[in-house]
Amino acid sequence: MSGDLREAMTAAAIEVDAALDALLPPEDGEERSLFAAMRYATVGGGKKMRAFLVLEGAEQFGVTRDFAVRVAAAVEMLHAYSLVHDDLPAMDDDDLRRGKPTVHKAWDEATAILVGDALQTQAFATIAAPETHTDPAVRADLCLALAQAAGARGMVGGQMLDMLAESAASPLDEASVARLQQLKTGRLIEFSAEAGAILGKASTGARHSLLAYGRDIGAAFQIADDLLDLTATPEEAGKATGKDAGAGKATFLALHGPERARVQAERLIEQAKAHLDGFDARADRLRALADHVITRRS
């Protein structure tokens, strides 16, 4: 990763962590274990790539920083909720996430279910609040776009396909694998890239370009993730690795092997950058992020 990008991503993660800290309920009251677990699952963990996409997208249109940071925090709440639920015993049954015990391990299953539920709600509460934009039409539009990305026809539908694929008699074909990944992880990354354009009331064309950029880096990110799962140690990845191959996970990598997977990821990254052709130098960090997605080691 270039020094500039690393610095910008670190600064953004710190900024968004501060916003999460301010937005999530403080750890007091009888139900403080819920609040503590919500914080554990979101604040200070992960690379906050989705938040970075929101912030950098918003930069293209000169959006008020405070507005963008709130939406970035909301996207991270939504993402964290999905991880907490995906890690549950009835789902992927993972013990380790971001180098720490998963929420149902550190607390219990009931708490983990409620933490995910409450983080999803808090994401919508954050976006809908007047502090997120002076124009309520922007807030309603953001709520709708996030819900469409995250719901039954988006992220949750993708997780359902993933569950079904694991118990299926025959492996998924390439089209089904692509659709699964696009729903499960792609749609939220698309929304993250697009959100800045919604905040900035950008033209439909600009909004679509950012969404398409998000789609391509999302797909490349997924392939890179699968390659890391194959090659990284659990210490490097901060979670269990090597599980996918054993579980017969439906991935591009499983279908075509590492060489073709790498080529495909590179092709997607070139395509992602091409979607930014109409943007000026303010989009350089988005271009650098695209390159980073397939060269990262964790």
Next chain:
Amino acid sequence: MSGDLREAMTAAAIEVDAALDALLPPEDGEERSLFAAMRYATVGGGKKMRAFLVLEGAEQFGVTRDFAVRVAAAVEMLHAYSLVHDDLPAMDDDDLRRGKPTVHKAWDEATAILVGDALQTQAFATIAAPETHTDPAVRADLCLALAQAAGARGMVGGQMLDMLAESAASPLDEASVARLQQLKTGRLIEFSAEAGAILGKASTGARHSLLAYGRDIGAAFQIADDLLDLTATPEEAGKATGKDAGAGKATFLALHGPERARVQAERLIEQAKAHLDGFDARADRLRALADHVITRRS
């Protein structure tokens, strides 16, 4: 129940079921089991009291019927999500709901978790969409109010308190019981009563009166529910009964016994109706509903 009220509630339930049918994803595609289970959990089940509150609240201000029906459907999605998750083995571990096997029994735990997740998302998607009101400020306001009622400081926080109460060394005192119930079931009923005022851009005073009405009937509803759990058969209630006493559930009934519980519920209903003093004859069904809440047999 008076014939008028029964007729109006039945008509509203049919209307909202039709809206749910139109709003939820059709049962096709590879992930159709998710869509089928979402429908199973919402369409055609329950009395749809929360939906009825939305519709009757909206009637007070002449709100476009189609707008109110969408919000009513969204509230029922949110409510259904909470039931599906509360029924999970890690939570209340219930096999029966609305006279049918619970979602994790009819499908499996992973599907039930995802059904709840997706129904919550769909509730926000429904409210945020342009079809729900011409004024985006109303939609953003509804999203925020629903999220505040449903999240960590509302319904989910209440469910967390309920989980903690079950494993606590000593029973909760009256204030803690009241707070638990108000969060767990009260806040969403308050929102349901208040939503019509938001849709109708009513005065703060009128909005608050409806919310206060919702608070009182919600509290009375809870006591009536606990009394039913004590006396009704599983066939009458459509779910397991008699569980609360055995589980040492934190309720007003458990603290004070059936006689004082009945008196308290009646007092709350009188108070609820008093909040409607400033409303005209259009509020008669809300008045009748208040009486029904404590006389119902299921």
